[in-house]
Amino acid sequence: MFLFLTKRIGLMALTSLCLTFVVFFLTNLQPNLEKLAKTQANNRMTDDQVVSWLARNGYDRNLFFRYGEWLGVVPGWQSTADDGKVIGKCAYLKRDFGHVPNYCGLLQGKLGYTSLFQGKVEEIIGKRLLLTGKLMFWVMLVMVPSALLVGVIAGMREGTRTDRSLSTLSIITTATPEYVSGVVFIVIFSSSAVGLKWLNGSATTAMDGITFNNFTLPVMTMALYGMGYIARMTRASMAEVMTAQYIRTARLKGVTFKNIVLKHALRNALIAPFTVIMLQFPWLLTGVVIVETLFNYKGFGWTLVQAAGNNDIELLLSCSIAAVLVVLITQLISDIGYVYLNPKIRVN
């Protein structure tokens, strides 16, 4: 088990290294840097001015070197501007340390400075992730139990009318992406022209305090899309378990149907959906971006869109680190949990 974990974590580190380099490379392409220069300094700069701006701000050096700086294995660049102020990658840390530190990268726990939100990236990301975490928590709380319930009820009596209608329902929810269901929900529940006007069509106020009014629609929108898939997996798994020999034995012994489902079938039927639920997280990440944009909830997804739209390199890199880590950690948990839940599989 220990060897397995070390191997997996090593692989995870390698994967995130590759991925962040790809993001670094793509955000540092020449046209992107030019766009950055124009948004940060002056939109009407000439090409020469752009080049000199990039040189002045340290963007003209070797790509690998700068990636090393970001990682914290290469000392950050420094120079003195015309007015005597020290500028450089780590200059923003001067107030904290009293001097400009040599290294300020990922290894030192510093993710850089975002010019878009005027602050340290790690603080911004932390704040946004917390907001998204709340959203995710409620989504999971709604999605997982209802999906499992639907799946188990549909799967315990395969082929009945209940099964057929519940399965069709789950197909419908998987066919409705967030930007469709979100729009439909807003029209039905909050539109001032035709709707019921029950709930808030925007979740901006939810950042200060979550209420039923402002949080139901985003949570419902996100939970619905993921629900169908988990429900279908649970149904398939449940249906398979219900045909197993030991269920037949239990039935022949005269165990009531309720007890068969709850005591005999349920635990084995929930092994497969567990993996599915865990692997659902990366998928939810895309959902988060859509839902947060749609409902104007300024969490992680919203930040990612802003960072990408403005080519804020350090913010975008940290967003991708966070996203990639979420994906990889959930994969790891799903693997470990699968081994733990299923005694037939052993890791050596």
Added chain:
Amino acid sequence: MAPLSWFEIFGQMFVQLMPVWIALVMIFLLSVLFKRKLGLYGRLFDSPIGMIGLFIVLFWVLTAIFADMIITHDPLAQVSGMKNKLPGTPVRGQENAFYLLGGDNLARDIFSRMVMGARFVLSIAPAATLFAFMVGITLGLPAGYFGKRLDTILSFLANLVLAFPVILLFYLLVTPEIRVTGIPMILAAFLFLFPIVFLMMLFHSRYYTEPAKRNLYCGITLIFCLWAYSGLAFNSDPLGVFYMDPNLLNVFVSVVFVNSPTVFRIVRGITMDIQTRDYVAAAQTRGEGAWYIMLWEILPNARGPLIVDFCLRIGYTTILLGTLGFFGLGVSPESPDWGSTINDGRKLLSIYPHPALPPAFALMSLVLGLNLLADGLREESLKD
């Protein structure tokens, strides 16, 4: 003129869609008549779910084909005075012309835009899925068949792409800036190679013992493929037949790139499973080549799950294209595709809900149709 009632609106839309209905009835009649001779497709008509799915999918395919006959107005034309008008409003200054589903924020006809959106989606999604399958199959078969180091490397690369949040990848890959650097073209040049390799290996391994036939087939394929390749990837087709707008190429390539690792994983898994069967061992004993076994023994036997996944994946690609449109990536602001129209409509959603709803329902119904079709196919293919 008085605005149309809802009953009249649906009546008019029904009339406008007449070519679609005629073609649908003909296809269904012919299919039911020759059901027994059509294999898996024919058996689809035994399953109600599959039939409903096929009906919805065919409806949108035919709508896309006959789009020019169906639309009532130019989808890009702005008519003054029609801004945000409700469904069924008569067009000012024109006899007997109505905005059947109302006007959008820029006074364009929503019905015509929705119909044209179908053409946009259905010209990209199936083709992109097909390309993703070519890439996934060409890499997944050897990875599953040979295993060992090849498998380790390819799986690592596939997992790398899969670990990327899709939306982040789109934001990085589908921008006007990236088109300047030529990265989409390089990616296209790389990804479009796989269909060529796939077809060449397909014919080469089949007619290996008959060099004359092999050279003929391979030659024809190679000439045709390279012709298409030069046009699609590098936009330098000497005859000008194959051409792809740089915007479109960017979207297309990104969608293929995102989809192929998943296909790779599926194909790899199935290959590892089928590889242990007796007929593979028999072929190995006969001394068949590795590519023959992969392409002519394993692949045909893996077709069931692959066809089902193909349908599902077209639906997923449709959703992805909608996401791209929703964030305004890679499509022109004028474009009538469903994702952009939903995004345009959502800004005034609480006052004018009608511009956003038709494309939303259109997208949902197409994906639903594909999912139902996949379900029907799965059910029927399991009956073997």
